[in-house]
Amino acid sequence: MDSLKIIGGQPLSGEIPISGAKNSALKLMAACLLTAEPVTLTNMPNLADTRFLSQLLQTLGVEVYWPKGDSECRLNAENLTSTIAPYEQVRKMRASFNVLGPMLARYGHATVSLPGGCAIGARPVDLHLQAFEAMGADLLVEQGYVKAAAIHGLKGAQIVFPFVSVGATEHAMLAATLAKGETVLENAAREPEIADLADCLISMGAKIEGAGSSTITIQGVDELHGTHHKVMSDRIEAGTYAMAVAAAGGHVTLTNAPVGALSALNHALRNAGVKVEADKDAGTIEIETTGQPLAAVNVDTAPHPGFPTDLQAQFMALMSVARGTSIIRENIFENRFMHAPELSRLGANIAVRGSEAIVTGVEKLKGAPVMATDLRASVSLVIAGLAAQGETTVSRIYHLDRGFERLEEKLSAVGANIRRTSEEDEG
Numbered sequence: 001m002d003s004l005k006i007i008g009g010q011p012l013s014g015e016i017p018i019s020g021a022k023n024s025a026l027k028l029m030a031a032c033l034l035t036a037e038p039v040t041l042t043n044m045p046n047l048a049d050t051r052f053l054s055q056l057l058q059t060l061g062v063e064v065y066w067p068k069g070d071s072e073c074r075l076n077a078e079n080l081t082s083t084i085a086p087y088e089q090v091r092k093m094r095a096s097f098n099v100l101g102p103m104l105a106r107y108g109h110a111t112v113s114l115p116g117g118c119a120i121g122a123r124p125v126d127l128h129l130q131a132f133e134a135m136g137a138d139l140l141v142e143q144g145y146v147k148a149a150a151i152h153g154l155k156g157a158q159i160v161f162p163f164v165s166v167g168a169t170e171h172a173m174l175a176a177t178l179a180k181g182e183t184v185l186e187n188a189a190r191e192p193e194i195a196d197l198a199d200c201l202i203s204m205g206a207k208i209e210g211a212g213s214s215t216i217t218i219q220g221v222d223e224l225h226g227t228h229h230k231v232m233s234d235r236i237e238a239g240t241y242a243m244a245v246a247a248a249g250g251h252v253t254l255t256n257a258p259v260g261a262l263s264a265l266n267h268a269l270r271n272a273g274v275k276v277e278a279d280k281d282a283g284t285i286e287i288e289t290t291g292q293p294l295a296a297v298n299v300d301t302a303p304h305p306g307f308p309t310d311l312q313a314q315f316m317a318l319m320s321v322a323r324g325t326s327i328i329r330e331n332i333f334e335n336r337f338m339h340a341p342e343l344s345r346l347g348a349n350i351a352v353r354g355s356e357a358i359v360t361g362v363e364k365l366k367g368a369p370v371m372a373t374d375l376r377a378s379v380s381l382v383i384a385g386l387a388a389q390g391e392t393t394v395s396r397i398y399h400l401d402r403g404f405e406r407l408e409e410k411l412s413a414v415g416a417n418i419r420r421t422s423e424e425d426e427g
């Protein structure tokens, strides 16, 4: 199993290119199931998650042309050979559940295992299922699988989500593109990845209005066609590197950055005393520290445009070295503080009380062996390791490989002392 060895204390300087967004790419890949024509996605991130989904799509009969390391991926779902997505593949990743809606909408039936994903809470799929039922599907949940049928096709519906769900919004939108009549999604998620998915679907012939707002209206069409679509840049990756620079110190420009999608983080970083310059035309975000200690800042995670839960662990690592006490509230997932005890191994002072973490900044963290527990928790340990004195070893980094493309290469290029080791290297 691979680990990362980090010698902290090096300031970072230079440029970090931001990859395509994992959380957008996965739903865009699922969209290929809606059409018999090829869908070509560019700016695709090469990640364990996107490669897993490509394997699942191939199991269903999708022809995938995606050479190793390439950022262009061509998907052709002309002839599906199966509409059953098996447990062994779906359990690995939450977003693989999103193949259900497109297959149900195009073929009138689909059987998909209940999903896996990061262990950050219970993560039921009841809102997804309620949306399909409202669209006329018959559902049976049996032996860990959702069996869905809509023999005469899905029909448009008025769906009011009781709370905001990114996955359910995307899933209902995907299915509604081929339903008969109008679907209105109320209290829809407003994450930038939803607008990216809608843009791609519109370029395939879908009729969608309001994506990016809390009411999305979809007029179903009879069929969709192929398209070329560029995956949006990863705001979580960009935010993570911004915090790595803030924690380690230095001056870095993030290129191909999702300018405009990170306002809650930028606001928090500026309040902490970090210089943040976003240039929309150039697609860059410049991050620079002043040499002064960071100020403690409170954050509450919330659906977009609030502070993203996927940046909460990284912000906790940053606040571990700020001056004063910050309160971090996690409002989206009920079990997303697993990085706190690991950060404490490096000397962080964090008390967790329910959905609140009280972080009292220390002057210096000290390197230690730590273990990654989920994707964003893992990268928070990398950030802390970059800021710490001495050597930190982060083990179980297969979590990191799910969502960060060439992490150690990108960080080394700006001066970080970080390298990947495998058990064989250790002898």
Ligand SMILES: CC(=O)N[C@H]1[C@@H](OP(=O)(O)OP(=O)(O)OC[C@H]2O[C@@H](n3ccc(=O)[nH]c3=O)[C@H](O)[C@@H]2O)O[C@H](CO)[C@@H](O)[C@@H]1O
Pocket (backbone or CB within 6 Å): 023, 024, 026, 094, 095, 121, 122, 123, 124, 125, 126, 127, 128, 129, 164, 165, 166, 167, 168, 309, 310, 332, 333, 334
């Ligand atoms: C692959 C992907 O894009 N993952 C992202 C997506 O996850 P995901 O789409 O799973 O997150 P949701 O927005 O759906 O989850 C929000 C909350 O709603 C709950 N819920 C959700 C659906 C449902 O049917 N019932 C229910 O109770 C969840 O348990 C959670 O507490 O959005 C999250 C919130 O921004 C991010 O942290 C994840 O990185």
Ligand SMILES: C=C(OP(=O)(O)O)C(=O)O
Pocket (backbone or CB within 6 Å): 023, 093, 094, 095, 116, 117, 118, 119, 120, 310, 375, 376, 403
């Ligand atoms: C929680 C995440 O992913 P998933 O929803 O696939 O578990 C994430 O990207 O931070």
